[in-house]
Amino acid sequence: MTPSLERTSKVLEEDRLWIYRDFVKEKLRNRERYWRPTTDLPVFVGKESSGSCWVVPDGIIWRKYLPFLSHLVKESQCNLLLLESAVDLMDYRSISPVIECNVENDSDCTWQPEKPAPQERSKIAKLATLFSGRVFPFCDLSIREEDGHDEFDMMDYKSISIVDRSQHALMRTAGLLRQKIGNNKKIIIVSTQDLKAKYPSEDGFQLLQMDNFITELLALHPHLNEEVLMNLKRSCEEEYKVRNMARSKSVESNSREFLSEDQVREGLKTKTLFKGRLEVSKHNPKEGTVATSDGGKYFIDQKLGYFNRSFHHDVVVIEVLPKTEWGSPVGKRRLVHHRDDDDETDTTSFDVDSAPPVPSARVVAISESSRRRFVATMVDSPMNDDSACIVTPMDIRIPKIRIKTNGWNRFVGQRLLIQVDSWDIDSNYPAGHCHEIVGPIGDLETEISCLLHEHELHLEPFSAGALACLPSEGSDWKIPPEEIEKRRDLRESYRIFSVDPPGCQDIDDTMHARELPNGDIEIGVHIADVTHFVPHNSPLDLEAQVRATTFYLVDRRFDMLPSLLSSDLCSLHGSTDRLAVSTIWIFSRDFKEVKSFWYGRTVIHNCQAMTYGQAHNIIHDQPPDEGNRIPPPLTAGAPVDPANVKNLKKDLTILTRLARKLRKDREDVGGAVDLSSGDQGNELKFTLDKDSNPIQVTAKKQMEIHNTIAELMILSNTWVAKTIYDKSPDSALLRNHRSVEDSRFEDLKAVLDAGKIAFDGKDNMALANSLKAAETATKLNSTMQSLFQSLATRAMSEAQYVCTGQVGKDQLSHYGLGLQKYTHFTSPIRRYADVVVHKQLLSAAAPPGNHSDASTVKSRTEVDNALVPDSKTISILAGEGIRTRDETIETPDETEPNDNVVVTESQEPPELENEFSVERVYSPRLVAKICDILNRQNRMAKLSSMECQHLFLSIYFRKHVEVTKAVVVDLRANGLWVYVPLFDMRGPVYLSDTNGRVQVDPRLLGLDPSTGEDPTLAFEASPYARMIPSSDCMLVESPDRHLKVTAPKAKSPYTLRVLDVVTVQISCDSWDVRSRIPMPKIHLIADSSGKKISFNAYGQTSKSPITSSTLQESQDDTNEGPVEANPQEWASMYSELAKLETPPVLVEMQFTSNIRKAKSDACSISVIPGRMVFGGFRNLDTRSALQEAAIDEAAESAEQRRAQALAGAARSSEYDTTRRIEKDITSRMQRLKANKRNTRKAKGK
Secondary structure (H helix, E strand, O other), X not given: OOHHHHHHHHHHHHHXXXXXXXXXXXXXXXXXXXXXXXXXXXXXXXXXXOOOEXXXXXXXHXXXXXXXXXXXXXXXXXXXXXXXXXXXXXXXXXXXXXXXXXXXXXXXXXXXXXXXXXXXXXXXXXXXXXXXXXXXXXXOOXXXXXXXXXXXXXXXXXXXXXXXXXXXXXXXXXXXXXXHHOOOOEEEEEOOOOOOOXXXXXXXXXEXXXXXXXXXXXXXXXXXXXXXXXXXXXXXXXXXXXXXXXXXXXXXXXXXXXXXXXXXXXHHHOOOEEEEEEEEOOOOXXXXXXXXXXXXXXXXXXXHOOOOOOOOOOEEEEEEOOHHXXXXXXXXXXXXXXXXXXXXXXXXXXXXXXXXXXXXXXXXXXXXXXXXXXXXXXXXOOOOOOOEEEEEEOOOOOOOEEEEOOOHHHHOOEEEEEEEXXXXXXXXXXXXXXXXXXXXXXXXHHHHHHHHHHOOOOOOOOOHHXXXXXXXXXXXXXXXXXXXXXXXXXXXXXXXXXXXXXXXXXXXXXXXXXXXXXXXXXXXXXXXXXXXXXXXXOHHXXXXXXXXXXXXXXXXXXXXXXXXXXXXXXXXXXXXXXXXXXXXXXXXXXXXXXXXXXXXXXXXXXXXXXXXXXXXXXXOOOOOOOOOOOOOOOOOOOOOOHHHHHHHHHHHHHHHHHHHHHHHHHHHHHOOOOXXXXXXXXXXXXXXXXXXXXXXEEEOOXXXXXXXXXXXXXXXXXXXXHHHHHHOOOOOEEEEEOXXXXXXXXXXXXXXXXXXXXXXXXXXXXXXXXXXXXHHHOOOOHHHHHHHHHHHHHHOOOOEXXXXXXXXXXXXXXXXXXXXXXXXXXXXOOEHXXXXXXXXXXXXXXXXXXXXXXXXXXXHHOOOHHHOOOOXXXXXXXXXXXXXXXXXXXXXXXXXXXXXXXXXXXXXXXXXXXXXXXXXXXOHHHHHHHHHHHHHHHHHHHHHHHHHHHHHHHHHHHHOOEEEEEEXXXXXXXXXXXXXXXXXXXXXXXXXXXXXXXEEOHHHHOOOOOOOEXXXXXXXXXXXXXXXXXXXXXXXXOOOOEEEEEOOOOOOOEEEOXXXXXXXXXXXXXXXXXXXXXXXXXXXXOOOOOOOEXXXXXXXXXXXXXXXXXXXXXXXOOOOOOOXXXXXXXXXXXXXXXXXXXXXXXXXXXXXXXXXXXXOOOXXXXXXXOOOOOOOOOOOOOOOHHHHHHXXXXXXXXXXXXXXXXXXXXXXXXXXXXXXXXXXXXXXXXXXXXXXXXXXXXXXX
């Protein structure tokens, strides 16, 4: 084998799973397509490959003649190519009017989308599974041939239509195939169109329509029955005709046919149509908005059918309505009552007509579809034919879905994973099918699985290939002497320590501080050297790329790295020697000048792994340890050595002084915005019982030491950002936090105005000053300060990872932190971005004293990965086409040819005798692609964490009724919005029902508690609520805005204004038969003192009767704004294929899954605040039934290993169990390799 072919084979072996998994995902009209080098172009087959011919059908042939093609594969030796461009065409025809027809009783010609066959995606997926050696998916829109002639650029959809691109793709693919297989096999392109007229000079392959294709098949395969083929062809055509026969549009549906692609293109060009992302309101799912690239924002009213079969987060094309047809959002005037089991959300609009109309539009086409797979519950009984039922998605923004099934009774009381297949114009509901039964309603494991499904987080156990990269010594690994010689040894000369939450296992960072003889101050931040254990481009590295982050749910965590690394070998445990990457500064005595800066690889010894509480106590001359509590092994919080206390106090005091100076400089010079609540809100801590039910909710206690450690991390991240940017200005990975438009601060401004506090949000400095003014005005009121920070945080955009070469220089700064350059460097155990930054930093020109560890890299990258299966986790490339909600959606006249196309490159290990080269390790294109994945995974992980917190709050309030204080943040005609600082939550408080009847606590009006009638079902959760006859609830706009409740016998009306502090009761309904997790209900009740507390008086009031501590702000070095929901991808046929365990196509390798799904009861856990030691938890397995059907004999042994692991989990902690499993697997892999080597040697003799 030539070196070139040998390298090609190696790349194909390493990336074969990528080729398959990336191809089988939806890429409908992707802008950011990438291409791969020549060596990564799949080798279809050799000249001696099996198969009599290669058949390349177009998209219409696949849809119209799928049964025919299935028969052909079963009965002949033909190979089929399933092109990405063909599926692209199929999906386009499903939503665009392409079929000309006549409606019944109507002489006018109409156009409609093409209807796919029932279960079309599943049938093609099944065909690809059963005949993986005959049906080959090929991602032709994503692969480019560098050498030779390749017309890839002609396939850009910006310049040609999808139909033309599909035809061109057929020709291009046939040409590439001919280059690979030579002339000994026939290549037949089958199309419904006569392509010979358009491509008359094509040779080397045949262009046939169905009739001629059948003739050619009979010549190639005489054993085929002509009558059977012709009958099957006619049957397919008849079924296609019936399926697409036009019907009269239902009078119940307000949907309209979508505009054609040509009409959309012309409308966007002439500015009569606009494109944007549909954002459906959570508070009123019948209302939505679309923001366009020119700054416009339009109201979309689904009550009039203007969503037009589009889903939340679809990119849609809209037509602006005439001013006479503009509407007004009900949600801006009234609280909307949500009825869980009804078709309609209540939108009764008393006095809404007085609201001014806003620019409005309707959807006329769907440009890009978001995800089409949702968790849902069957709450309605089967329909008339007993073969169909309606399911209600958990996400209230998604419409109900009709599914066809003959076994509907098995869905009762279950959470279902539903795939939407289509949405007919004459139907009020989209049609779909049940992809998977997740589990029973109300079961904790089921609800958390649903949460992960909703955010498309499919995390499986670490692959054998990744585990094979771990040190064979396991937890007995020691730093080799030769490794120490390559590094700067800080173990004896530096007093290094760490400060983390109690129970923390993955200790990323340590620090030191000391005064030098000349009076200067030396500060060091030492970060775990993860890159030493994670070889570049190894299976472990690629799997960490996909996971992107360790994220924490209330009762469990999902690790980015195996626990042997994250909790042991990489973690900088106390009293242990560890490898690190250090950043060291020498400051002047007053910290005004940095005299020198050094970075490099080091060996350190953490003399004390403290908790925040221990460090706080040392600084304040209190005993560092609380009682005799001993933390679990290998966690922060071991008893402090009394001999170290004096020196630790000295060091901590220096760091505190430095942190105060750094923070002041960021605020005064950079305009840093103090958003202490972080980007996920205040962090709540749940204490759980043995069944994982929450029994107590507390808040993180804020201390100055939190700010001190955060400032040190910000300091290190900032200097590393400057360093990597200076060395590689085109490929550095930085953290960008964009400035915020003033319009996004409307809620904050309204609240501050109510408190007579001036607001200015023109830039971060002005915003910071406004928040400081608010803090000064409410200095005795931590509740108000928490509210202001929460509102400011919600207005912020989400920070993003960016590649410096792919964005403008104005997109490199960090708005919230007030810094010009910022990155993530200090948490490589938990964030893959930090791993990339470590490699970039160490690949820069080494400063004096830095040492290479090339021999270590070499020894690790020589692992024989050919002997172990590839990771089952999807590749880094799975994020193709993902955008944030804030990205501009371009229109044709704005989309010029883009030379900076995002690409993904297959990387060979760097030259091992030298240090990494930045450009060769991470090109700008690759960094940009990694950033896309990191942004998406981080966003989904944060959303999952927030939703999990809401889930546990609902469980908590189901059994615990709380009475606490809340702040009024907004007023509606029938109620108000409040902020509850104790639980960091916002929620509606209803004062009247759907019929306008006031139902409140009579004591609020000075009436006897028994006044009125019994409340309705929606209000009965409050024991004080009564329906008060002839009462009224009215929103008064002037002279000052307030809400007024009146009753006939009340001495005076009850009034509420923004920033009033009220007493509320919080509870939650049972959810045994609910389609959605019920949100906590908040009811307004009379204060026990009989007084309503005003804003100005609150600072002198008594504390809430709640025993939990008052909510304080939390601090994190990533104060970067709220998490926004992001666009998901339409789960099309490619998404179905992605679930299959078929061999990677168009390559010579075979791949079979060997892991079977196992279920078990959740193990009881003991919760410790902070990052926990979790007992017996393992990541959820979320494969589909199709995958399980493809699992072979090898799965039995995997199931036994899984059962053994679960048995071990019941006897010990998660850490010990995981370490034992990993060590066992690693040992088996080593024995396997040794046996294979011995076998080869024996054969050689």
